[in-house]
Amino acid sequence: MRAVWTGTIGFGSYAIPVKAYSATEEREIPLHQVHETDGGRVRVKRVCEVDGAEVPPEEMIRGYPVPGGDVVLLSDHELASLPMPGRTIAIRGFAPVPDVDPLWFAKSYYLEPEPAGTKPYVLFSEALQQSGRLALVTVALRRRETLGALRVRDQVIVLETMRWPDEVRTPDFPFQHADVDIRPGELRRAVNLVEELTGEFDPGRYPDRYREAFQALVQAKIDGAEVVQPTAAEQAEGVTRLLAALQESAAEAEDERNAAVTKAKAAASRAAKARSTAKRAATRSRGRTKASG
Numbered sequence: 166m167r168a169v170w171t172g173t174i175g176f177g178s179y180a181i182p183v184k185a186y187s188a189t190e191e192r193e194i195p196l197h198q199v200h201e202t203d204g205g206r207v208r209v210k211r212v213c214e215v216d217g218a219e220v221p222p223e224e225m226i227r228g229y230p231v232p233g234g235d236v237v238l239l240s241d242h243e244l245a246s247l248p249m250p251g252r253t254i255a256i257r258g259f260a261p262v263p264d265v266d267p268l269w270f271a272k273s274y275y276l277e278p279e280p281a282g283t284k285p286y287v288l289f290s291e292a293l294q295q296s297g298r299l300a301l302v303t304v305a306l307r308r309r310e311t312l313g314a315l316r317v318r319d320q321v322i323v324l325e326t327m328r329w330p331d332e333v334r335t336p337d338f339p340f341q342h343a344d345v346d347i348r349p350g351e352l353r354r355a356v357n358l359v360e361e362l363t364g365e366f367d368p369g370r371y372p373d374r375y376r377e378a379f380q381a382l383v384q385a386k387i388d389g390a391e392v393v394q395p396t397a398a399e400q401a402e403g404v405t406r407l408l409a410a411l412q413e414s415a416a417e418a419e420d421e422r423n424a425a426v427t428k429a430k431a432a433a434s435r436a437a438k439a440r441s442t443a444k445r446a447a448t449r450s451r452g453r454t455k456a457s458g
């Protein structure tokens with residue numbers, strides 16, 4: 166795992182150095198929107214709703230909408246200048262574990278102690294477990310301060326980022342205000358059934374049946390060659406260009422060979438003429454020698 170944050174757990178003037186790692190990961194099925202005719206990926210462009218032009222990343226900044234339709238522009242430099250807490254998980258208090266509804270939890274992070282902080286880390290972990298408490302904290306992650314809780318899982322302290330009070334909705338449904346008549350006997354039977362079906366939590370008993378069925382469907386289509394090749398047209402064009410280039414190279418090579426043969430024939434012809442001329446000259450020279458003798 167790769168650490169996503171480094172900092173400390175703060176106890177007043179004392180701090181335990183730690184690293185944070187994402188405790189969970191999403192296992193999403195990689196489905197994309199594609200063009201039905203050729204399987205090409207359909208991309209989303211960032212377009213300005215005012216002029217309709219595509220906006221490059223270097224022209225994008227943050228904007229805060231205000232009543233009336235106006236927008237306050239905020240640069241990265243201005244946002245970075247805002248006061249932010251240090252890299253400390255500041256402990257604000259403690260609460261019994263059952264008192265904190267899991268609805269408040271947003272994301273989980275494992276905290277690993279740096280070597281120098283191992284002993285106080287283990288001491289704090291044991292204190293949380295034996296007291297049945299979790300620590301309520303504040304911490305700055307991703308340029309924003311968030312509420313959080315520290316709890317222990319498998320001897321490891323887990324940071325649970327939490328939602329702020331105004332981010333948790335209050336349920337209000339008609340049935341909550343209705344007078345529903347539940348008979349004692351019905352309730353006893355329901356409780357008994359729940360108790361009979363109660364066992365230790367084993368997440369391995371609950372497979373992701375949708376994912377399994379989806380993968381089986383995809384594999385069946387692969388086995389049946391029910392696939393498209395989004396780059397088929399591009400590859401076909403590439404083959405055409407390659408063949409054309411090879412044909413052109415072959416033609417050039419043939420021209421070079423023909424030129425070489427022609428050049429060789431011309432050289433051979435010149436050599437033959439030179440030999441013939443030399444032979445005639447030698448014959449005339451011998452004839453003159455005999456005549457003079």
